[in-house]
Amino acid sequence: MYTIGIDVGGTNTDGALLFGHDILAVVKVPTDHEDLVGSTRAALEQLLKSCPAGAEIELQLSTTLTTNTIVEGKGTPTAAVVIPGPGLNLDQCGLDLPFHVLSGYVDHRGRVIADIKADQAVDAALEAKRQGAEALAIVGKFSQRNPRLETAAAQAIRGAGLEFSYITLGHEIAARLGFPRRVVTAYLNSQVAAAQERFIRAVQELEEFRTIRILKADGGTMTLAQSRQRPIETILSGPAASVMAALALTRYTEHNVAVVDIGGTTTDLAVVVGGLPVYERDGAVIAGYPTAVPAVYSRSIGLGGDSEVHLTVEEGRASFTLGPKRAGKPACLGGAHVTPTDAISALRLAEVGNREQAVAALQAFASPHGLSWQEAAQGIVDAFVHQLCQAIHAVYDELEGRPVYTLAEFLEKPELMPQVIACLGTPAPAIMPAVGEKLGLPVEILPCSASANAIGSAAARPTTGITLHADTALGQMSIPEMGLFKEIERPALFDQRRARREALERLVEYARQSGLDEVPELDIVAEEAFNIVRGFRTVGRIFHIGAQIRPGARRIRVKEGT
Amino acid sequence: MAGVGLIFFPAFDWCITPDHPEREERLLYTRDQIQEEGILDLPQFREYRPRMAAEKEIQRAHVFVPSLRAHITESHLIAAGGAIAAADLVMGGKEERACALVRPPGHHAMRVVHGQRGFCLVNNEAVMVEHIRQKLGPEARIAIVDTDVHHGDGTQDIYYNDPNVLHISLHQDGRTLYPGTGFLSERGGPGAYGLTVNIPLPPGTGDEGILAVMESLVLPILKDFQPDLVINGAGQDNHFTDPLANMQVTAQGYARLTELLKPDIVVLEGGYAVEGALPYVNLGILLALAGLDYSHVIEPDLTRYNLRQNQAVTETIAYLIDSVGEQWAQRREADLEGIFGSGDFFQRNRMIYYDTAGITESQRSCIRLCSTCAGWERIETRSDRFREMTCAVLLPWNCCSKCRSEAEAEYEEAAFSRRFRKVALHDPQKDHFTELRK
Numbered sequence A: 001m002y003t004i005g006i007d008v009g010g011t012n013t014d015g016a017l018l019f020g021h022d023i024l025a026v027v028k029v030p031t032d033h034e035d036l037v038g039s040t041r042a043a044l045e046q047l048l049k050s051c052p053a054g055a056e057i058e059l060q061l062s063t064t065l066t067t068n069t070i071v072e073g074k075g076t077p078t079a080a081v082v083i084p085g086p087g088l089n090l091d092q093c094g095l096d097l098p099f100h101v102l103s104g105y106v107d108h109r110g111r112v113i114a115d116i117k118a119d120q121a122v123d124a125a126l127e128a129k130r131q132g133a134e135a136l137a138i139v140g141k142f143s144q145r146n147p148r149l150e151t152a153a154a155q156a157i158r159g160a161g162l163e164f165s166y167i168t169l170g171h172e173i174a175a176r177l178g179f180p181r182r183v184v185t186a187y188l189n190s191q192v193a194a195a196q197e198r199f200i201r202a203v204q205e206l207e208e209f210r211t212i213r214i215l216k217a218d219g220g221t222m223t224l225a226q227s228r229q230r231p232i233e234t235i236l237s238g239p240a241a242s243v244m245a246a247l248a249l250t251r252y253t254e255h256n257v258a259v260v261d262i263g264g265t266t267t268d269l270a271v272v273v274g275g276l277p278v279y280e281r282d283g284a285v286i287a288g289y290p291t292a293v294p295a296v297y298s299r300s301i302g303l304g305g306d307s308e309v310h311l312t313v314e315e316g317r318a319s320f321t322l323g324p325k326r327a328g329k330p331a332c333l334g335g336a337h338v339t340p341t342d343a344i345s346a347l348r349l350a351e352v353g354n355r356e357q358a359v360a361a362l363q364a365f366a367s368p369h370g371l372s373w374q375e376a377a378q379g380i381v382d383a384f385v386h387q388l389c390q391a392i393h394a395v396y397d398e399l400e401g402r403p404v405y406t407l408a409e410f411l412e413k414p415e416l417m418p419q420v421i422a423c424l425g426t427p428a429p430a431i432m433p434a435v436g437e438k439l440g441l442p443v444e445i446l447p448c449s450a451s452a453n454a455i456g457s458a459a460a461r462p463t464t465g466i467t468l469h470a471d472t473a474l475g476q477m478s479i480p481e482m483g484l485f486k487e488i489e490r491p492a493l494f495d496q497r498r499a500r501r502e503a504l505e506r507l508v509e510y511a512r513q514s515g516l517d518e519v520p521e522l523d524i525v526a527e528e529a530f531n532i533v534r535g536f537r538t539v540g541r542i543f544h545i546g547a548q549i550r551p552g553a554r555r556i557r558v559k560e561g562t
Numbered sequence B: 001m002a003g004v005g006l007i008f009f010p011a012f013d014w015c016i017t018p019d020h021p022e023r024e025e026r027l028l029y030t031r032d033q034i035q036e037e038g039i040l041d042l043p044q045f046r047e048y049r050p051r052m053a054a055e056k057e058i059q060r061a062h063v064f065v066p067s068l069r070a071h072i073t074e075s076h077l078i079a080a081g082g083a084i085a086a087a088d089l090v091m092g093g094k095e096e097r098a099c100a101l102v103r104p105p106g107h108h109a110m111r112v113v114h115g116q117r118g119f120c121l122v123n124n125e126a127v128m129v130e131h132i133r134q135k136l137g138p139e140a141r142i143a144i145v146d147t148d149v150h151h152g153d154g155t156q157d158i159y160y161n162d163p164n165v166l167h168i169s170l171h172q173d174g175r176t177l178y179p180g181t182g183f184l185s186e187r188g189g190p191g192a193y194g195l196t197v198n199i200p201l202p203p204g205t206g207d208e209g210i211l212a213v214m215e216s217l218v219l220p221i222l223k224d225f226q227p228d229l230v231i232n233g234a235g236q237d238n239h240f241t242d243p244l245a246n247m248q249v250t251a252q253g254y255a256r257l258t259e260l261l262k263p264d265i266v267v268l269e270g271g272y273a274v275e276g277a278l279p280y281v282n283l284g285i286l287l288a289l290a291g292l293d294y295s296h297v298i299e300p301d302l303t304r305y306n307l308r309q310n311q312a313v314t315e316t317i318a319y320l321i322d323s324v325g326e327q328w329a330q331r332r333e334a335d336l337e338g339i340f341g342s343g344d345f346f347q348r349n350r351m352i353y354y355d356t357a358g359i360t361e362s363q364r365s366c367i368r369l370c371s372t373c374a375g376w377e378r379i380e381t382r383s384d385r386f387r388e389m390t391c392a393v394l395l396p397w398n399c400c401s402k403c404r405s406e407a408e409a410e411y412e413e414a415a416f417s418r419r420f421r422k423v424a425l426h427d428p429q430k431d432h433f434t435e436l437r438k
């Protein structure tokens, strides 16, 4: 089976062709922002040359489409209709989007305390339309426990003949607790739906593929059909692809790995524990919007090969700081400013561009401060190493400080600290050995850095997960991801074992719906069980179970010469 | 912008017994509400992990019989450690205020501990206060305002004779509710007379009453005392739906109370209406701490109750405000000789009941009457569970040299005496806690 992975990035579009676990070819073409499908096509055409005619090919695509649509504000004009009930004043939520409030609410157990008023929903939608909204998001507090009010509002709006190009309901898009994030996620989902639809149509016209899958922020893939329903999940697939590449390429498959991807402008840090990627606790943040979109944990710092170099001299001591902005092209590559890449080039840590130009630029930069170019170059490299080490420490401090809510988790804290640093990016071989030395960790320089995101896209596997919430006192069970809200049969007999079994069976069903032919390993990733006691009597139990397909990447071998 | 650090540790896998009010479920709906509201994404809030308190940190506030290890569970260490972590956030300047939503609670745990009382084993606040004083030094002035519906008798006991800790407890009148203490006459020991302030509220007190007490009584007392830190023991059982008490306070009332009090550190105490009260009260308190609008925090049940405060209750509260206010104003004029005698020691004999553990303790305490310091204290204690006698000698913070040498001699003597199975010497100034088991 042939697999093509394509990552349409901000500057370049990378492609990789795989046969099984082996890389056959990689390509790089410039990205045309106005025509992402065109960029995809350009990369495809080159890769297909290395592929026998008529071969079965699966295509895995990572694009900046939804990310750019959001960042550039080019999505469909959208409004949110919200059902917040009592609680925090919505004006203080920092919701940077147009919203209309309905009365009615659901409580924390999922009981409808007050119904919505249909005419109020219609008025809100009319008002949204008047203000130019073409798409809607309808989101209620605790709607993942009971979606009735969201559904009723949608029905009222549709029943009144009001048409919107897309309507996202909160419970369909975000199963986790967190109303403001659910509002944002549903809102952005509606905003990017049309752009995703156009993209899908264009992609389908490209070639005949066995399957086409789209990369998600959590490093997994989904089908084109799923990406129609949940286009928002395709945001930030670039950083996710780089983590997947690290998982696919590292020799340390069962270890704790710090993943460092050094680019021109930024360095991205991610974390692997026991061979599995660490995820964001609450969801991805995009363009300042905190969302509920499951995402690979990734922290970006303003430090890279093209970073600005700042020099301060105090009491005869020179100190360098780098970034967070990009200076521009390095002097050794014809740019006007000194950058870390020039220091690397001048010190012969790597062969980059014209070394004489790098030395000249460093000299011009250093001499007014009474420094030699060698001192400046070493100072810059040291600063890079220092700043990167600090950022790595900050990442692990953050993860170690993540709250836990049970004694078991508190006492049996999993070991997160890395055993090895796996690195991607052109400056990595020059910089990372010193970082490893400083942190006392071995460093693995991963091959094929330049095509990492394409390799990551190709290596990604479908991911899917569900959250089961069962309340036997109310006799209700929900799996919002599957749109499943139902009564529990014989709730008195519904125990933890049954809850677990139900979750796993449903996950298999959901995985099949998601186009997975064979069901891989399943994991219960979160489990809570409570007795509901009223008046010194146990009247029921609450179970909360998160289950997912074990995430991971296809292992990839790099042959000599590719 | 007020930064609020939240230490949340609901101990979802710990209970006293599975159907006990202090069970796994207690903070479940609070967690759900806080997460669903998304307040931790607001720039005003940050969530931190608790830590485990060290045994020594617990010992600063307690003498355990027969030993700390005989009683303690990890959940207790994390609850106390959570309070300490909250204090460190504020003292270290990381956050302006901090809130420790931890369980189990602590305010019924007294200096001597034979077992659990009122669901409490370790006094989280006292452990935290002693940690703070080790950092800030002996002159630090700390005010504890306990707004749990039950009298904070444990905290009162620990600070009864401590001139730098003001303890104010608002609670439902002890004649009508556990633990049956907390009357106006309990005003502090000879070295700290007047600094224990009890405000026993009549059953049926609502927002109007509790807020009147805050505004007209608690705030003026605090202004007068000038504490370096204000700590709120935030029990939530004054709520109108609480199953264990008879008050009528709402989430709005609790939030407004918090807004008025402006505590530096909030530590959760009791509160057992786990579904109808806690999610809303905790949310209201957190919003108020951060200076955010809490006016939309309304319990679903609110409309089903008539929460108009009864006229007789209002009058009783007005009378209380006057009486307690007057006591406070005249605390320095009190006739200490008349109250504590003119001998060398002031002696108290008490029977203390441990409802949760079913233990009765008999205790005799002698406080040295000293004109220079608060005076050292000697406690002899035994219980029907641990019959052998324990003797604890407690030095006060700012202990004078005369009291120090007397107390040390006393400890030596007790250590050699056959009467005692266990002896303890507590020296907060040197942060030294000696225990000897024979």
Ligand SMILES: [Zn+2]
Binding pocket: B148, B149, B150, B235, B237, B269, B270, B271
């Ligand atoms: Zn209480």
Ligand SMILES: [Zn+2]
Binding pocket: B370, B371, B372, B373, B374, B375, B376, B399, B400, B401, B402, B403, B404
């Ligand atoms: Zn003295």
